[in-house]
Amino acid sequence: MTRRLTYAEAAAELPDGVTETWLRRHIKKLPHSKLGRVVYFTDADIERIDQMFHHEPVVGPLAAAPGAAPAAGPHPMGHLVPLPSRRSVRA
Structure with missing residues (x-):
C-alpha cells in the first residue's frame, strides 16, 4: 500500500531546509x-520533488567527470556581441 504523507511528514522526509511552510507556499x-x-504526498512525489531541485556540479572537485565538455555544439547565445559604448568620445 502506498504511504500518504502529510505536509509535516513530507518535510521530514525531504533534505534539511525543506519546511512544512515551504511546501505549503x-x-x-x-x-x-x-x-x-x-x-498528501506519496513516496513517488517525494522522490520527484527531490529530483526537481537536485543539481550536480559541472566543474570543480565534486564534478562527476572533471574536464568533460558540458554540451556539444556552440552556445546558443554565442553569436551575440556587446553594444558599443554610449559615451561620447572626447578628443
Whole structure:
C-alpha cells in the first residue's frame, strides 16, 4: 500500500531546509495528490520533488567527470556581441 504523507511528514522526509511552510507556499509547483481538500504526498512525489531541485556540479572537485565538455555544439547565445559604448568620445 502506498504511504500518504502529510505536509509535516513530507518535510521530514525531504533534505534539511525543506519546511512544512515551504511546501505549503510552493504546492502549486510540486507533485502531490488531493483527496477532497486533504493534500498528501506519496513516496513517488517525494522522490520527484527531490529530483526537481537536485543539481550536480559541472566543474570543480565534486564534478562527476572533471574536464568533460558540458554540451556539444556552440552556445546558443554565442553569436551575440556587446553594444558599443554610449559615451561620447572626447578628443
